[in-house]
Amino acid sequence: MQIQARKTSAHPIATAGFLTPGLGLLALFVVVPILLTAWISLHSGSMAMSYSQLQWVGLHNYTIIFQQSTFRTALINVFLYSAANIVIILPLAVLLGMFLQQTSIRAKNVLRTVLFLPYMIPTVAVAIVWGYLYEPQYGPINQILGWVHIPAQDWLGSINEAMISLVILNVWQTLGYYVVIVVAGLTEIPQEYYEAASIDGASWFQQQLYITLPLLNRSLAFVFVILTINTLQIFDPVYVLTQGSPVNSTDVVAYQMYVTAFNYGQAGLASAMAMVLLAVILLLSLAQLRLFRSI
């Protein structure tokens, strides 16, 4: 470390030169917008106004959004959506990853590709297609259910099923991405550990429990954090398919931000919502990382 520090201090201009583009872009496109959003959240005005026209309101926007039942519902909905995705995707990704890691499977590269393909399709296109699949009267999903004598479901047209329909869509689209991360983590585990465990008489289940899962810790932490961040920011399927309906059953924070800023012309309130979402994501991510570090 000392040698590294000495090397850096010996070339201050070179260090600055190499770091400036990266840090500059990061500051310009990440830090400045966050600071600007925080500043706008303390003001009242529309997206079309210049900054000088915005009126200072202090923390009033934060008080207002927590008084709004729509925002509270959106916050609860997005937590439920995120939790449901984590509960489904995390174990599935581990199981599929382990399955694909088996050397006896011949077409595992094809399977990996097939699993990853949906992730490469734009979410808007996926949402439009799933809108047709979920159609209660003519949709293929209900027709398939009919073949096995399961009653047709209302899917996006039901207050109870709309959110779970969005969860299924997301699982289908993103599962492959998380499986690839798990597979990458599995390839890092030396085979010798399993061989030694086999010699010691450990069963397959014991090997997974005492070797695979502990050594997959870092990959799982990454999947957990990224999955939480991605799902808390859900917007596209809600915008394309449900617009937060039926009633407020699929209303989520990002969609509320969008309509508040662009349809209602209240940039301050929308920015306050954005800051709350940022704080939630930041706190959850830090808590998750700490949790995985302690395991």
Place this chain on the structure above:
Amino acid sequence: MPSQSLARRFLFASISLLFILVLASCGSSSPSSGSANVSITYLTHWSGPQVTQLNQAIATYEKSHPNVTINVHTVPFGNLLTTITTQGNSANGPTIMGIYNLWLPQLVQAGLLAQAPATYTKDIQQAYPASVNSAVQVSGKTYGYPNEVDLYALNYNRALFQAAGIANPPTTWSELVTDAEKLTKRDSSGHITQQGFGIINSWNSGVVHPWLSLEESDGGQLLSSNHQPLLTSKAAMATTNLYYQLIFQNKTTDPAMNQANASTTGPYLDNFANGKTAMIIMANWWESDLQAAMGSKFADVGTAPIPVGPDGTQSHSVSYSWSTVVNTHATQAQQDAAWQFLQWLNGPQSGQNGSSAMGDILMGMGILPSRTTDLQAHKSQLNSPFISTYVAEMPQSIPFPIVLGGDELTTSLQKSIESVMFGQNSPQQAMTQAQSNVGQILSQYYS
């Protein structure tokens, strides 16, 4: 040392590049300055054949005005307001914008729209009916050329009516309820396979406008003259109770069959087009959507006035309108060119047989033009079986209130109505909630 020299050169190059970019971005903010040629942009949510027609009109105009170039920029309806609010604050943004008039007060308050110069204000006031004129005014000032007018009527499937032995469409709520019952079909498990009456959900205007049309046909209104909501009125309660009766008591409406998506299409349209919905209240603009979806079966579609409620005296429909406005942040030359073009586009010399080019474009979509001379020029087309009901109902139509917070109050009311449709609230609870929420929204803007 060579590495330090290289680093200095790299740093110098980076700073120079940044300087050039800043200069370039400053330079691009003054379009067409110092030149007699003017380039303007026309932002619209139209698509397909309508954009082709608009471009043809523009090409004709550009021939007689060689110093003016007009570019058409299209976005989906769902992105129109977003595009206006994000790009309208710049001279490089759209010069002419087609807007839903409900957004007008909000856009005027944000300082985005140019007031029409006196010459054009006079032209607008002379050429359009007073009710249409009022929709493009804020505090007595005119902000644009009105164009389309939309209103609502009962759309019904004649073939399904005939099969159910019903001769005529309902004219009252009680007939609506009875007919809906006769037109509903269920499978052995009681699941609705053909609904008597469709009630749209998941789209704010699609929920609120038909509900309000029924409410107004029962003698109600949305807001008082001093911007107070009237959602706990007898008519509002009766309308919401009617929905409750159709969905839960008579089970003639299935909310799952009536969902709309971001493109304002979806199951509600599919089910009507496929003969799975016998009646629905919809606006005239969906004629072209129905024609495309139904083909020759479009001939089965009949239209009738909104059924009258027990306390109503005559059928009323909500009407709403659109207009074309000019960006106040455009240069003076651009604004002048924009107003001149709009006067021509909406004038009787630009279209065919005395219609304006705008009138021809709107009629191509099955949308009612609002200019008096356009209505005259398209008289024969306006007599078609589908559209004639809408034309006949226009004098009794009631414009949707153009108020600040209009979009927010529409969405808030939508959620309250949907809470009844999906069994979350009773009609009484929903309307009490709507009264409170809409009141809060309006109190931000009106004391």
